[in-house]
Structure formats: structure tokens, C-alpha cells
Amino acid sequence: MTGFDRRKALTLGAGALGALALGVSPAQAASWQLRWSPTPAKDGLNAFEGLEDDRSHSHPGVKHIYTEGDHWRFDMHTQDRDGSDRQRNECKGMRGDGKTYPILKDTTWRIQYQAFWPSELTATTSFTHIAQMKVSDVGPPLFTLTPRAKGPKGGVLTIDGDSGGGRDLADYAPLQNKWIDVLFELKASHSGYLRVQIKNGSTVVHDSRKNADLWRDKNYLKPKWGVYRSIKSSGLKNCYQLIRNYQSYQLV
Known part of the structure; x- marks a missing residue:
């Protein structure tokens, strides 16, 4: 030899x-396997497990969630209501090829997409969630992506929630009016973790990982996207969020 x-x-x-x-x-050896990669042309709104579009019928005859070219669009108007003190126009869950992709106990996922946040989608003193991770019928979200009005530079993009939260990610204004890459990597476990990465073009403006309890002993985790905000903040405007290039991978 x-x-x-x-x-x-x-x-x-x-x-x-x-x-x-x-x-x-x-x-x-484990590897990342692509599970979900919908397109507006092929999947449309069937890319999601469900929609929450003006559930209070506050804006009759208006569709707030729809496809537009290569992306999904989520509109919010100041008159829209989801209850007396808040607004919600969101999609939830991942679906493709006739089946749903639930995030089950002790599984690890990487969910990534591109988002466009216009100037009208303002950082607010109360909550304005533009992405969430929820468990159906179980209390508050595990974590939320939220632009908050704090600091001198037009607000801060944060990860908030009762699990894996409490992180300022980046100044919000420099991320607006352009396509931004968002990545969540998480393990759905009591001894889980949440990694968050935000990229502005080729620049990684935030990348961190934090241990977190990401299981609720019931149902399964499902991501949500759109606009969900309190009406208690001043200066709310008609706004929207655009999302494209959804991809979800499971570590198997």
C-alpha cells in the first residue's frame, strides 16, 4: 500500500x-430533502393549507390574498378587521401535490423564501407580524417575524414570541422596497432550536441560532405569512407584502 x-x-x-x-x-448521514416548492402559476392559493382572508367580512367583495406574476400578494387596508382590535390577512401551512406537509415532533426543517416589504408596511409600536409559526388551537405563536417601531432608524426587524424570540435582527428601513431573503431553520422539540437568517442581496445582515422549546404536545407546527397587525398603532397605512420562491427542506 x-x-x-x-x-x-x-x-x-x-x-x-x-x-x-x-x-x-x-x-x-442526514441530508436536507426538498419537501415543498410551490409556484404561483402551478399551485396558486392551493400552495397553502388554508387562508384567513377578511374573516370578519369587513371589506366585502375584496380579495386580499392572491397570486400576481411570480409571487403571492397579501393586501391589508386600514378598514380591514379580524375582530375589534386587529387585522389579519394570512395564509397558513404548506401543501403540494394534494397533501399537507406538517412539521411534526422532533423533526428539523429549513424554510426559506424571498419577501418584499414596501414603505407602506410600517414598523409599528404594537404588533405587525409578517410571518409566524403556530400550532392550531394552542395559544400564542411560537415565534413571529415583526417590524417594530424602536430605535432612531425607522424600526427594527425582530423575532418575537414565547419561544426562540427576543432577537433584534436588523434595521428595518434598509430592507424595504427590495427583495429580501428570509430563512428559518428549526427543530420542533422541547429541546429544539431556531436559526434565523436575513440576507439583503449577497449581504448576510443577520444569522443567529438559539435553543428554544418549539413543541406544544398537540397537533403540529405550521408557518403563516401575510399581514397580522393591531389597530392600536398610529400611522397605519394601506399596505401589502409580496412573497416568492418558497422552499422547505426536511432533515432526514
Whole structure:
């Protein structure tokens, strides 16, 4: 055996021993598998498990969630209501090829997409959620993506919630009126974690990971997107959010 062959054998052996020490054979190494990648033209609103579009019928005859070219559009008008003190026009869940993709216990997912937040979608003193992770019929969201009116630069994009939250991600104004890459990576477990990455073009403006309890012992996790905001903030405007290039991967 040549010196190169001996070094190669030692390297391969060390890798196999390391995998065995972790209880995983080399052939069983986990990888990210694409589960959900809808397009507006093919899937339309069937890309989602459900819609919450003006449930209070406050704006009759108006559709607030629809496709437009290469993206989905979520409109919000100042007159829209979802109850007496808030507004909600959101989609929820992931669906494709006639089936739903639930985020089940102890599974790990990476969900990424591009979002467009116009100037009219303002950072507010009360809540304005532009993405959420929810469990049906179980209390508040696990986490939310929220532009908040704080600081001197037109607000801060934050991750809030009772799990994995409490992080300022980036100044909000520089992320508006352009396509921004958003990535959530999470493990749905009591001993889970949440990673959040925000990219402005080729620049990573935030990338962090935090341990979090991301399981509620009931149902399953489902992402939500759109506009869900309190009417208690001043200066609310007619606004919208655009989203394109949804992709969800499961670690298997």
C-alpha cells in the first residue's frame, strides 16, 4: 500500500469511527430533502393549507390574498378587521401535490423564501407580524417575524414570541422596497432550536441560532405569512407584502 493509500484509508476509517460514535453509519448521514416548492402559476392559493382572508367580512367583495406574476400578494387596508382590535390577512401551512406537509415532533426543517416589504408596511409600536409559526388551537405563536417601531432608524426587524424570540435582527428601513431573503431553520422539540437568517442581496445582515422549546404536545407546527397587525398603532397605512420562491427542506 502506498503512502497516499494509507493516508486515505486512515481518513476513511476515522470518519467511519466518528459516525459510529454518534450512532449513525456513514450511509445514514442526514441530508436536507426538498419537501415543498410551490409556484404561483402551478399551485396558486392551493400552495397553502388554508387562508384567513377578511374573516370578519369587513371589506366585502375584496380579495386580499392572491397570486400576481411570480409571487403571492397579501393586501391589508386600514378598514380591514379580524375582530375589534386587529387585522389579519394570512395564509397558513404548506401543501403540494394534494397533501399537507406538517412539521411534526422532533423533526428539523429549513424554510426559506424571498419577501418584499414596501414603505407602506410600517414598523409599528404594537404588533405587525409578517410571518409566524403556530400550532392550531394552542395559544400564542411560537415565534413571529415583526417590524417594530424602536430605535432612531425607522424600526427594527425582530423575532418575537414565547419561544426562540427576543432577537433584534436588523434595521428595518434598509430592507424595504427590495427583495429580501428570509430563512428559518428549526427543530420542533422541547429541546429544539431556531436559526434565523436575513440576507439583503449577497449581504448576510443577520444569522443567529438559539435553543428554544418549539413543541406544544398537540397537533403540529405550521408557518403563516401575510399581514397580522393591531389597530392600536398610529400611522397605519394601506399596505401589502409580496412573497416568492418558497422552499422547505426536511432533515432526514
